[in-house]
Amino acid sequence: MMGRVKILAAAVVILSLVFYYSYNWVIMEKPVSIKYYDKQIEKLNEQLITAQILANKLDRVYTLFERNLALSEQDSLADDASIPFLNALTHSIDSLGIKLLNIRPKPSSSRLRSIENPYDVEIRCNYRQFGKLLAELEQSSRLITVKEFHVKNGVERLKNSADPELLKTQEIELKISTLTLVKG
Numbered sequence: 001m002m003g004r005v006k007i008l009a010a011a012v013v014i015l016s017l018v019f020y021y022s023y024n025w026v027i028m029e030k031p032v033s034i035k036y037y038d039k040q041i042e043k044l045n046e047q048l049i050t051a052q053i054l055a056n057k058l059d060r061v062y063t064l065f066e067r068n069l070a071l072s073e074q075d076s077l078a079d080d081a082s083i084p085f086l087n088a089l090t091h092s093i094d095s096l097g098i099k100l101l102n103i104r105p106k107p108s109s110s111r112l113r114s115i116e117n118p119y120d121v122e123i124r125c126n127y128r129q130f131g132k133l134l135a136e137l138e139q140s141s142r143l144i145t146v147k148e149f150h151v152k153n154g155v156e157r158l159k160n161s162a163d164p165e166l167l168k169t170q171e172i173e174l175k176i177s178t179l180t181l182v183k184g
Contacts, residue, residue, distance in 0.1 A: 114182060117177055117178045122173050149175070
């Protein structure tokens, strides 16, 4: 009986030494080198994607990144109520013949690698003009999301308006936001 215990104890000691040796001299360096190579792969993938964009002459994609990528959170592109965006928005609204009632910038929210600048916009237009405005926002070089829109077309409006021409235009509240990517 005593011999079996000694053999079992010797086996446990030998297996513990083998485990300790393999962990410290074989396995220990691998996670560090894997992390290093993961960072290298990430950098090389960024360079590859940039090279592919330039090689394929995807100017629209390149312009999209160029106009929506800020180097830091203090970059002028990441500022609240970005003047160039507001100028482009009001120009689009004016060119479509839409009446702008109000624009209210909201406080920006910062995420891991992006900054979102929300705006509340109130306009008066018909449905065709509204559709064209949404199409222009989609084709913009800035990343713009339409969070929601609300058409103020209540029953009271129908009762109070006798002129059918006035019923063609609607007051619409838009909640939009621009998204700025921050280089990490």
